[in-house]
Amino acid sequence: MATAQSFSIWLLQVFLLSGLLAFFLWLSLHPSKPTYTIIDFSISGDGSNTSFTVEIANNNKGGGIYYSRMNVTLYIEEVNAGNTMLPSFYQRHERTTLMVGSAKINHTVHEVLNGRAALKVGLVAKVRYKIWFWRSRFHGMDMLASVPVGRDGKLKTKKAKMHARHQALRIKRKLNL
16 A cells, blocks of 8 residues: 555646646747837938848747748738748747848838838748757747838838737727827
8 A cells, every 4th residue: 555655646646747847848848929120221322222131039948940031011001012922941049130122112202201101121921940959830920010211211220120910000009000
C-alpha cells in the first residue's frame, strides 16, 4: 500500500513538473508580431508617384519570420489611391529590414499637400513564424498608418508607426475622428 501511494505521488510530481516546464517553454518561445514603421515617404513634384521606406522589425529572441508578398495601398480620404506589391523575404531574429517601394497615385494629391485631406498607408501581408525546427501556420497582418505630408510632399514627422487596422479604428473612434 505504501509503495502504491508513493508511486502515485511520484507520478503526480512528474506530471506537475512537466506541465510547468511546458508552460514556461511556451512563454519563452511564444512569437511576437513584427512592428512596421514608415520612416520615409515622399510624393513626386507632379503628384503622380510616391516613394516610401517601411522599416520592419522582428523583436523575437529566438525565431525568424517568413513574409509573403506585401500589398501596400495608399488611401486618400478612405478612397483607394494606388497600390504596389513588395517582395517576400525571410527575416532572422532580432533584425530590422528596410523595404523600399514606390506606387503610382490614381487621384489628385493637391488636397493632401494643402492639408485638407488625410493620406493613409495600408499594408497587408501573411507571416509565418519559425522557431527552431517548427514553422507556424500563416498569420494575417493588416496594418494602417496615417501619414502626415507637408507641402513639399515629404513626411512631416520622423516616423509614422503602423497599427493593426482594428486598433487604428478603435483609436479613431476614441478620438472622435
